[in-house]
Amino acid sequence: MSAAKHYLTDPTSAVLSNLNSLTLTNPSLLLDAANKIVYRNPSSILNPHNVSVVCGGGSGHEPGFAGFVGDGLLTACVAGTIFASPGAEQVRTCLQHRLPSESKGVLVVATNYTGDVLNFGMGVEKARALGKKVEMVVVGDDVGVGRERGGKVGRRGLSGTALVVKVVGALAEQGVGLEDCARVGRLVVDNLVSLGASLSRVHVPGRGIEEAREEEKRLGPELIEIGMGIHNEPGCEQVKTDLPGLVKIMLKQMLDQSDKDRSYVKIEKTDETILLINNFGGVSNLELGAITNEVVIQLEKNHGLKPRRIIQGTLFGSLDGPGFIVSVLKLADTKLGAGKSILGLIDAPVNAIGWPRCVTAETWEQNHKPPPLGMMEQEDETEPSNLKLDPSKLRSTLEPALKKLIASEAEVTRYDSVVGDGDCGIGLKRGAEAILKELPSMTSDDAMMAFAKICPTVENNMDGTSGALYAIFLNSLASNLRALDTSSPTPVTAEIWAKALAMSIEGLGRYTPAQPGDRTLMDALVPYVKVLQKTGDPKEAAKAAKVGADKTKGMKASLGRSVYVGGTGFEEVPDPGAYGLSVFLSGIADAL
Template identity: 40%
Template sequence: MSIQFKHFVNTPESLVLDSLEGLCTLNPQLALAPADKASPDRSKVALICGGGSGHEPAHAGFATGCLLATAVCGNIFASPNASQVRRGIDLAENEKGTVIIVKNYTGDILNFGLAKEQYAAQHPEKADRVKFVIVADDVAVGKTQGKIVGRRGLAGTVLVYKIAGALAKRGGSLEEVYSIAQWVASRVGTIGVGLEHCHVPGTAASESHLSPSEIEIGMGIHNEPGNRRLSPVPPLKELIPQLLDFLTSTNDPERSFLPFRGNDKVVLLVNNLGGVSELELAGVVGEARRALDARGVQVERVLAGTFMTSLNMPGFSLTVLLLPSPADLDTSAPSTSLLLSLLDEKPNVPGWNSSRWGAIRLRAEDPAALIAAVQRACTALVVEEPEITRMDNIAGDGDCGLTLKAGASAVLKEVERGRVTGEDVVGSVITIAQVAEEQMGGTSGALYSIFFSALAQGLQAHATAARTLTPAHWSAALSDALARLYTYTRARPPSRTLVDPLAAFAGALAAQGGADFAGAVRAAGDAALATRDLEAKAGRSAYVEGDRLRQERVPDPGAWGVKAIVEGLLG
């Protein structure tokens, strides 16, 4: 496999400075020392990080916002010298103290450590106000191999930045910020995989390290060789479980770094090492989530994007942050809710785009009751199939009952598989939307899929500050979903379609702020029944001769299906 060795640069020697100047152009909050234009908030703990360049957006792309006060950047894959780091400490001088966070590489530790000791020697009264955190999250390096030097620092470092930085922005004390950084650093693990190594600008063009049929697992971010090579390149469904074995193993004496105990909760970070397309990276995200679900690991957050690169390396890394378990409650572990809330805060920095965040896991107030309601609604559709089919033989083309039954039966199977759960409502609603699209098909399948997809978006939009969904969240999301549905259909009540009871249900629920669910169900039932006396303005019934519909007084079958669903939910 060929290595890309051509680059867009003025000169290799000016590349780092040119890049930093461009970054400052993108974000006026940033200033490039020694310009002395930066004005950090000196009432809060400062975070300093850095290391060699070539890992963009780390580290300068995370400066300011609620991540870092100062990023100290060396040449490509080379640590900044101690004088540069000292300058960074001086620029970040503040009232509460400073936490230095570095990856576990000898040059970084020596130069950042030397700068810290020099600062302490010159300011003995402030010596205890500069703390030092080392992140070593590479699980490809075994315990024997890393006995002296330890494991390398990889993409898990950015989770340490994010959580500690958000706590500092909230006004956390030096000890609080330092402690949470240390704890997160102790609970992250990362494994990388590449199709090829990268090329450093200004160096001679090199031959390929890997054959066209090979990949390498455990590569470092400075072109270091990996742990093993695989050939042929396996499909993701075979590769991802192998990578997760490195991260979650508890019986490998060389790599049992994280204390997985069963029923574990994690944050998943999928990091582009520089040369992977967005198309491929999204596939990695989906496969990693499925593989963790299959292991019984509960994924609380998913982050995906370009966070810590190895220049243009065609590869990616997986990082898991193992969240506190009940066994950790008696220790100094921070709470899961605190960690997740710090992760969820959106920083105003160029390197951390909030669009890279996956769906936040939202929980039902009573997860078991929600699933029971879903099962009742699906069962009600199955029971009503003959009656809906009879209605549709008169008012449509006769397939509405079977279509709804197919969708309901498929949802029941997803409940059995654990893909529809009250612990992850957004994910469950998305699953139901997919079922509607794939198992129902036709107009009904499309309408239901659009509605549930929009409902999932609405739930996320209205529950940004919560983790448990309330009736008010549901009500607001239903109104949003109905409005989104209206952009794809001309049907408006009264129209003798499923829109009639759906609009009645959403409207009645909104009128009471979600408080009167039973009243909303009655309104939907009344609207469905009223369709028997309505002129068909949309849907298949619009093509049926009007006199026949008036004589038969048959309710709209689609509307009757909505009635069955909401009555089933109510029980």
């Protein structure tokens, strides 16, 4: 369910505080709080004769559009309350009093919602009556509402509006006249398609939890709504599918020319395009990146399109909505010359907080190609040594020990669920299973060749703190064994193992301060090595490791996640890392 808890419960205060924050993070901006207008300080405008560009609408779509006020984008933005258009008098005040008086015209951009169109339109007419030269572009880019359902209202305005204001803002910055700015703005709208999808509704600050729950009932927990509007409006359909299936449906609705109800723009394989993946506001960056990746793959595979530019981020949000919008813009000819193409205008620099800091046009156009396979990564070759291990004995020793460790996963996980985050058992199991798969390939009698297999296997299959510690320790063990290499073939004895292990514990101290008594795997490892050094007997050493692990019951952690997880369960369970290691070491002892 969308979050029903907010830091601010008064929506009016939330809007004004947010608008004021823009003047704090961009000192070239001013705020008319009474009229909720964010505008550029006249002293920051180098060319006041240029066309002024104004946009706006209901709040809740941050950073659009107040966050786009700045050089190369908007001259001003008029904001309403959450999801409600500003009033006509606010718009008139902006057009008449918050723009450079020397400006040779004003272009107003509004999204195609009834309130926005009426109130911005009324403000435009009032300004015209007072002698202002004003043009208005209305953006409708949504394909979720088809022609039949949209009727005379037409397409709703979605995140493609951000691309429109970017293009006209760049034109105005370059000194292009009002008529051409308006014409190109409409050209962009005519070549733009967008469609959104969301997992659930958004929650507006100030509304109660029960009201939020009622909104959630409109969409089941397993359904995704396609075509959902940016104000919680219902979409065109609800589906149960995965991400590839969702993207396939969305792109078909956007680009299928056989769908006469939604084929608003004819985009062919030969057309150049720009792709925008817009976050409603509640999708994590990780998921948004995966969404972008899937869209790009399917655009090329199913529709033959390779976008010239790909923009990803939150440009036109919907509060905390767990949704996204895909926008595809066909690059039509502006008829203003090569220096003022739509692509060039998208690339033009801006100085506004809300526009994403994208990579430069030069980087896009360099057409970077990956180097041939093998050029960047050469297989590391392990230098042979004279330290000898019987490979069949190595396999017969490791196999039962690894299987014993795998079998202990549930128990280790249970211990870690009490004192940690529950992933220790899974991590040890994953590492053990990976090494088990490598055992048949360990046929060399060179001990270093075994480590050449084991070390990268652990690194690639065990993550988290335990994975890092094991990887460091095993690599250090390999290094220290090599330091004990001899000039003639020598079997690796218990004495050599003990010496190398002791050196590796010392090396591990460079990366962790853990010592016995801190409730870590060191409580099992250190006793094992000490007894092995003293007796040369792996069985006695394994017993010492088990005793050390058992002693961690009731031991308060000094290091690791257990320190801040807290709780009282540590009195009854051993440290999961120490216990897991003791299981493995006892498995080795049993196999010898």
